Amino acid sequence: xxxxxxxxxxxxxxxxxxxxxxAIAEGIEADSVEVxxxxxxxxxxxxxxxxxxxxVIIGVPVYYGRVPVPAVKRFxxxxxxxxxxxxxxxxxxxxxxxxxxxxxxxxxxxxFTPIAAAAFIGEHSFSGPDTxxxxxxxxxxxLAKARKFGRDLAxxxxxxxxxxxxxxxxxxxxxxxxxxxxxxxxPISVGECxxxxxxxxxxxxxxxxxxxxxxxxxxxxxxxxxxxKICAFNxxxxxxxxxxxxxxxxSIDCAERKEPELFT
Numbered sequence: 001x002x003x004x005x006x007x008x009x010x011x012x013x014x015x016x017x018x019x020x021x022x023a024i025a026e027g028i029e030a031d032s033v034e035v036x037x038x039x040x041x042x043x044x045x046x047x048x049x050x051x052x053x054x055x056v057i058i059g060v061p062v063y064y065g066r067v068p069v070p071a072v073k074r075f076x077x078x079x080x081x082x083x084x085x086x087x088x089x090x091x092x093x094x095x096x097x098x099x100x101x102x103x104x105x106x107x108x109x110x111x112f113t114p115i116a117a118a119a120f121i122g123e124h125s126f127s128g129p130d131t132x133x134x135x136x137x138x139x140x141x142x143l144a145k146a147r148k149f150g151r152d153l154a155x156x157x158x159x160x161x162x163x164x165x166x167x168x169x170x171x172x173x174x175x176x177x178x179x180x181x182x183x184x185x186x187p188i189s190v191g192e193c194x195x196x197x198x199x200x201x202x203x204x205x206x207x208x209x210x211x212x213x214x215x216x217x218x219x220x221x222x223x224x225x226x227x228x229k230i231c232a233f234n235x236x237x238x239x240x241x242x243x244x245x246x247x248x249x250x251s252i253d254c255a256e257r258k259e260p261e262l263f264t
Contacts, residue, residue, distance in 0.1 A: 006030035007050055009078065010059040011071035013039050013204040013224040016122025016138060017059045017090040023143040024057055024088070024118075027150020038074040039204045049079040050112075055157065056080070058107060059088040061122065063222070064180040065097025067106070070204060070222060080111030084162060086153065087117045092124025093134035093254045100263075101172030113162045116153060117170055117263040120146065124254075125225040126238070126247035133250045145260050156264070168263050185240040186221035187228050189214035193235035199227035 006028055012018040018037065025033050038044045050056050058078075060071045067089075087103040089096050096119045104114050120142060124133035138146070186207060189199070193214060200208040207220035208227060223243070228236040238244065 004031040005051070005054045006033045007036065007054050007056045008033065008059070009036045009038070009048075009056060009075070011038050011068060011074060011204070012059065012061065012090075013202070013222075013226040014061070014123070014125065014229050017061050017088070019143065020088060020090055020120045020122070020138055020146050021057055021059045023138070023146035024086075024150040024153070027147035027152075028055070028154045029150075030055070030154075038071070041204070041206050044074050045077065047077045047079070050081060050083055052081040052083045054083050055153075056083060056085045056112060057088060058085060058103065059090065060099070060103060061125075061224075062089050062091035062096045062099040063224075064182070065095065065099060065177050066179060067099050067102045068222065069179070072106070075106065075110070078110055080107065080113075082111060082113055082162065084115045084157070084160070084165075085112035087114060088120065089118075090120045090122040090138075092127070092250070093121050093137070093258050094124070094250060098172040098174075098176040101170045101174070102176050104168065104170055113165050114168055115156070115160055115162070115165055115264075116149075117168055118146075118149060118260060120260045121258055124250060125223060126243065126250060128228075128247065131247040131251040133247070133254055142260060145262075149260075149262055152264070170263055182223065183240065183242055184218045184221075185223065185238075185243060186216045186218040187225060187236045187238045188216060189235050190237050191235070192233045194233050196232070198230045198232065199236055202226045202230045
């Protein structure tokens with residue numbers, strides 16, 4: 001099969017996963033590209049079915065070594081028709097643990113045929129000026145590798161037989177690692193806040209309401225920190241000591257650069 005129709009499907013609150021998928025798409029150079037980004041609640045289609053001649057790249061960030069629970073729920077209406085899929089996860093330079101095998105298994109359950117997979121690195125949600133964790137990634141080297149991955153995929157599509165596609169050897173455990181019971185916590189707005197509403201617009205969990213003040217529902221917050229990264233006034237802060245300590249630890253323990261892993 002050749003790639004005339006490419007679909008990028010992603011959950012990407014801080015845009016790092018989206019950047020990687022866009023770079024892969026640049027390398028593929030498909031005739032048409034459709035993007036389905038379910039990061040925001042209002043952007044989730046009631047149902048979306050992919051044709052058997054579509055190439056689908058589906059991407060998510062890694063949260064605690066797993067596919068984010070909101071992504072699992074938002075992909076529930078996605079249906080494959082036996083077509084080719086490339087699962088991609090983006091993690092914050094610690095480890096992707098079971099996320100890639102979980103995402104790959106998910107694509108098979110909903111009717112796709114995985115032909116390749118990848119794990120890339122993106123700036124960690126807890127990364128900040130004092131606790132850099134994979135800061136500014138994906139960088140140009142990462143994106144160049146993503147584009148090269150896309151070119152290789154396009155070439156491979158010319159000769160692949162989906163009915164006899166070999167299984168991918170992807171690291172991970174079954175059963176997957178348990179979901180972490182995270183604290184009910186969220187960034188808060190501090191004195192520099194201008195009530196511009198950017199944090200509300202970018203929140204994937206609908207946890208922020210901006211009126212005469214900013215109200216944040218810690219029970220809804222998924223700690224993606226998209227609101228922190230989008231704020232032009234540096235007015236969104238994480239104050240919970242447990243999260244601050246985690247950021248400090250990750251900044252030290254995950255300082256050594258990791259590189260993308262590709263599975264074909």
